[in-house]
Amino acid sequence: MSDHTRAQRPEAAPFTERTPRVVAARRLTRRPGRDRAEQFLAEGAQAVREALVWSAAGRGRVHELFVTDTAAERNRSIVDSALEAGVRINAITDKAAAGLSETVTPQGLLAVCDPVDVPLETALRGTPRLVAVLHGVTDPGNAGTVVRVADATGADAVIFAGDTVDPHNGKCVRASTGSVFHLPIARARDAAEVFEACRTAGLALVAADGYATDDLDTADQRGDLAHPTAWVFGSEAHGLPDTVIADLDTSLKVPIYGAAESLNLATAAAVCLYASAKALRRKD
Amino acid sequence: MSDHTRAQRPEAAPFTERTPRVVAARRLTRRPGRDRAEQFLAEGAQAVREALVWSAAGRGRVHELFVTDTAAERNRSIVDSALEAGVRINAITDKAAAGLSETVTPQGLLAVCDPVDVPLETALRGTPRLVAVLHGVTDPGNAGTVVRVADATGADAVIFAGDTVDPHNGKCVRASTGSVFHLPIARARDAAEVFEACRTAGLALVAADGYATDDLDTADQRGDLAHPTAWVFGSEAHGLPDTVIADLDTSLKVPIYGAAESLNLATAAAVCLYASAKALRRKD
Missing domain, CATH: 3.30.1330.30 (Ribosomal protein L30/S12)
Incomplete structure (x- = not known):
């Protein structure tokens, strides 16, 4: 020293x-x-x-x-x-x-x-290809883990929408293991505004929904995942409200091959975001 | 009533x-x-x-x-x-x-x-194709989440090896959301015995290791993931000891496309197990 x-x-x-x-x-x-x-x-x-x-x-x-x-x-x-x-x-x-x-x-x-969040337009500027939107996620550890996963998959931004936890919550920052400082994070109470901004940025809005008819494998085979995508993830307890799902372009579930009823938020987000990241890279 | x-x-x-x-x-x-x-x-x-x-x-x-x-x-x-x-x-x-x-x-x-665990030979009987081995995983929530993910991917068994937490720990049972009752779970203090039993059952032993040279995408392209596999996951804090990695057949990392240093245990396990499950189903 x-x-x-x-x-x-x-x-x-x-x-x-x-x-x-x-x-x-x-x-x-x-x-x-x-x-x-x-x-x-x-x-x-x-x-x-x-x-x-x-x-x-x-x-x-x-x-x-x-x-x-x-x-x-x-x-x-x-x-x-x-x-x-x-x-x-x-x-x-x-x-x-x-x-x-x-x-x-x-x-x-x-x-x-200083806060890490930037305006929505800043987070989505350029030509984003992979974005994670959290809607009504109230557990800060889960939110931080999704930020970490989004960062790992090379996502362009994470949007904290609606009644989602504050990204600056200590547990969220900790669970992100530094990722809150890596990629653009935006906050917007008005989810409709977020979806509109994503569409304007050329992103398809895909709900991660355990009750969806289509699954990730089918969508991948059809080539749908190679399209720039904003994944929308809901709360661990209740998922996404039907009214939100209806506002999005499509819904996909992670296929369940065994007896589990569902995945938790962070593991589902990991599987979805990696599937998209892989499909987008294959296209390059 | x-x-x-x-x-x-x-x-x-x-x-x-x-x-x-x-x-x-x-x-x-x-x-x-x-x-x-x-x-x-x-x-x-x-x-x-x-x-x-x-x-x-x-x-x-x-x-x-x-x-x-x-x-x-x-x-x-x-x-x-x-x-x-x-x-x-x-x-x-x-x-x-x-x-x-x-x-x-x-x-x-x-x-x-009654305890849910069964003897190692019972858990691995028949011709298992996908098994998760936890080695030195001390956080019960993480262990339970991996059991849930393994169940979702249709894995044949989860083995709690070495100094791993008790699968009957309340936090583990809770994080598994019922999955501890779905698929065979075995416990064995002696990790070498677990690896031996997996080999005897025809499983390739693959370490999930953030420092591995090869990644999941490369292994998938080579067709390696279509082989019956026992994934070995280490502790969140320290990963797998080098001595354990040296005992296994190969090591793979989840590719990091962004700036994150790593994934947490449960999200890494989700990506690894889903990649194997998908490759095994493609082969069918």
Whole structure:
């Protein structure tokens, strides 16, 4: 570590859970606090590393880091690159870290970031070929896992539509393992607006629906999956409302070859998005 | 409801958390208790319904049901079919139900069941074509989700190998959404024994490994996936140990087309098992 970075390290006692900066950051663990401050917390080495890369690419700002002594020792290169980027580093106590954490085992390392979401038109600009739309997904872990899967399949964007969870929820950020910083994410309460924007972008709107007549294999054989597609996924408990399904171009189910009734949201999304990604690549 | 079934309903006050039968059942929420009693708890309407079907098929016994008044009202047909099968029904208080539950929102309906696992040779008998082996998977939710996915893909069996979680763990049973009752499940501490048994059954042993050179698409194009396969999945945190990978026939990764570093266990398993299931069906 250079003298320069060492000199910037806080020498004073670490912030506690009562220090105003920590109290302010703690408000970001709840949606109203995030909405008011227009900031969110990214926790853990992977998320903070990806946040710094995202910030360096000019896609948003990392405002400050909170880090315990132990976490600073363990993640020197991350803290150093934050210092080099001019990000303020706040030393915190373990108890302060626990208060900022939304996990059972606090990581001791958090970044205060600008929101990752972009306007719908920005997320869909150019000629997107594969997009995931979440509609009424309320479990943040599921939503984050779908963002991770969408990122893995090279999707162009993920849209959080209707009453879907906040992508900046700590559990969502964590489940995405950094993917919220990788691909464009947009939010829109009005699902009809999302579907309209997808159509304008040349995407076919396909409902993932366990009750659909057609399945993924049949659609693949017909060549339907090689068309630019926005997959629409509903809530784990209730799937997509019939009124939403009726608004889309088609519905497909993942074929069930055994006795299971259905798949969960994230595994179904993985199978659907990989089938499309593969079909689109075959066409290239 | 017939008079016959109504007559068998307990008229006495419901069991509390201190009633010996409830105290005994509560021990089944922990592995030592399950191992000692050789019984486990299936919670919720879906799991209990599947347990009763499994029992009616002669695959194991459902010993008794615990049910709150509210849950009995909501699940009359399940309670009735349990009574018809001669299963003892114990009315319990909400507090007793909470003590037996491993979930945040107790379902108020639980069945005490024989273990679902069968000997390794039984699970692999005949000519299995698709098997999932879990090695060192410690998160019960992940393990249960893989059982659900394996069931959906029509897999012949799931083997819990090495230091993998107990398939009868409440979170595993719940995540499987009844699938633990659908397909043969075997447990074996000695992974080498599992691999040997898979080879004897004519299965190719394939490691799901994010660091593999070959990917699923390449293997599919070569026709490798149309061969009877035992997929081996490692822990979410560490994957498979190198020593295990070296013991297997080959390693494949799920291709990552975007910026994500990896997939989580359940989504990777979904993509791998569906790719094999599809290739095996194409061959038919």
